[in-house]
Amino acid sequence: MSTADLDQKHPLDLESARIGVRKPEQRYDVQGDTPDEARVHAAMVNFVKDFGATAATYMESCIHCGQCAEACHFYVQTEDPRYTPIWKLEPFKQAYKREAGPFSLVYRLLGLKKKVTTAELKEWQELIYDSCTMCGRCTMICPMGIDIATLVGQARHGMFQAGIVPHELWSVAERAQREGSPLGATPSVFEERVEWMGDEHEVEMFIDKDKADVVLTMSSIEIQKYPESMAAIAKVMNHLGIDWTFRTDGYEATNFGLLSGNTAWQRDMSRKIVDAAKQCGAHTVILPECGHAYGALRWQAANLLGEKLPFRVLHVSEFLAEQVNSGRLKLRKVDKSATFHDPCQVSRRGGATQAPRDVLKALGVELREMENAGDYNWCCGGGGGVITIHRADPLRYKTFEIKMAQIDKTGAEVLLTSCSNCRQNFDDSQAHFHWDKTMHSLLELVADNLVEH
Amino acid sequence: MDLLEFARGPAMQWALILLVLGTCWRIAGIVFLKRKPDLSEPRSHGQMAGALRTIFSRSVPARAFRSRVLYSNLLGYTFHIGLAIVVFAYQPHILWFESILGFQWPALPNAVISVAAVVTLFSLVALLVKRLTSPVLRLISNFDDYFSWAVTVAPLVTGLMAVADVGFGLRYETLLAVHLLSVWLLFAWLPFGKLGHAFLVFLSRGTTGALFARRGART
Ligand code: HEM
Ligand code: SF4
């Protein structure tokens, strides 16, 4: 499939509850015309490429106890044993034992592990992409402490190089690399929408300042679907008197390089933000309400770029918590009960679980936590790129039933989260189930309740 | 050289050599791989503490998961503790350890050992039944899982047979030799398959504990 006719073949759908690539009439889940043998080779080479001691430890340690299944929403909701987290890595585990482990010679000589085939990799595409949000809940249950979510991320590196990526995920990633945004939020579209929000909400916007203390970034979901969040963050920054700017050369915080498994693209996408922030001498980059954007810039970017980042990286909920805790940001009391859905990459896998709770406390809401809220929270089921894949819809809705039951049980009046991808999954699922509850943004609630000086 | 002499001599030596060298090889094959420095700004520097904490804390499932894994955890605990009692607290075993290590420790009464051995055996059988009946376990299990199970069960069975002297006509010396050989098989296999978790568990839990502590995240 050539990229020239990508726009015809993969038109964007920016109208429905879940924005992304329109449902393809014919799926292309295999890219390029590499021969099968070469695909397997590419997959395995790229899987083991950044195989350090950490990944090897995990690969060696599994005792096949099966407990990880009990933590995964895809297994728990379907009881299909193929959704057992460690099984999602089976071809890669085999290849590792055969090609790279300490006893690989024995395995090869005695033919104990069969060579992985392209057919197997194609079969596993659904397990590595459609049915894993890389939420890391399984990591928390494994008695050997194996971080399965990280291994799935590495398996995606292999799958991308083999050209075995789900149609939609591949095409949005390709678009992101080409246009600077997976969802058509090109620099000029971004600039237009920032100005529009500035006018609409009468809030002063700063864009492409040469120097600024803080660079703000956005996710394309917000730019295209929840543009109010741009006004909200600007309002908070202006209120605090902070010297900030958006940059058209580094604004897109989502990283489909990461989600699809293309490390080179992932690095390019992170580099834009890093370069923009360096250019204007920022001491802080604030990431938007987006989960994987946090993982990408906060924990992975420095390692991909091979340099320490000369600025702080904060998720917007961390930034708000800092401001609230230091007393600089005063908020009006919101006299309602609320429940908070933890974005996996910010809470469980990012370590910022407390931040939104500090903000909620400052808002004075009556917080009604869901069962296992915080670090053991159930994933919404839409992360890791899963929400872009149309054929995964039935599975995603099935997993969402957990969330609805949990939230209904709290009886909270307001639903809040700090991830626009979770939020769009909630919107889409709300429509699907005709559910009576709507997800809201923590940031927007804060912006609506600033206490004027 | 009769079977017992063989078991007490060369067989034991080879088993111990495989146990030690295999363990070293497997650990070295992992820890000497490249380890890139992490350039992201840590939230916390308590990585050693994080590693240690997870090595202990992961022994008990988090509350969020407890009800879903209760049965397999109870069985797992029963057979590991039972096995440890049989291996380390039975008088003849302690004498063998003394011949290798040079010191000994108090033993438990034989009746306690027998009960522990039987309970251990039953819990291992229950784990096998679970492996054979649970769709998840059936799917993910391979040769290693069943072989390791058999290799763990064999010394228990042969040991109980030797103690009770029920050898279906075999002499006690032969029974004892078979028991010893089954233990050496366990030793020789331990480093290579999943039983390696006896040492890998520290590496693997520690790795995740340190990584997550760096991010200030809970494990
Ligand atoms: C420090 C020592 C050890 C630790 C912390 C440890 C931990 C564990 C854990 C957490 C499991 C999973 C239990 C489950 O399925 O719920 C397990 C399974 C197992 N362990 Fe160990 N273990 C240790 C030593 C050993 C030794 C020395 C042996 C054997 C001689 C052994 C044999 C087994 C077997 C056969 C299983 C699998 C049972 C099954 O599910 O079929 N372990 N171990
Ligand atoms: S990371 Fe989440 S979705 Fe993926 S296997 Fe683990 S629990 Fe399931």
Ligand code: SF4
């Ligand atoms: S919980 Fe851990 S050790 Fe058990 S099967 Fe899953 S990955 Fe393997």
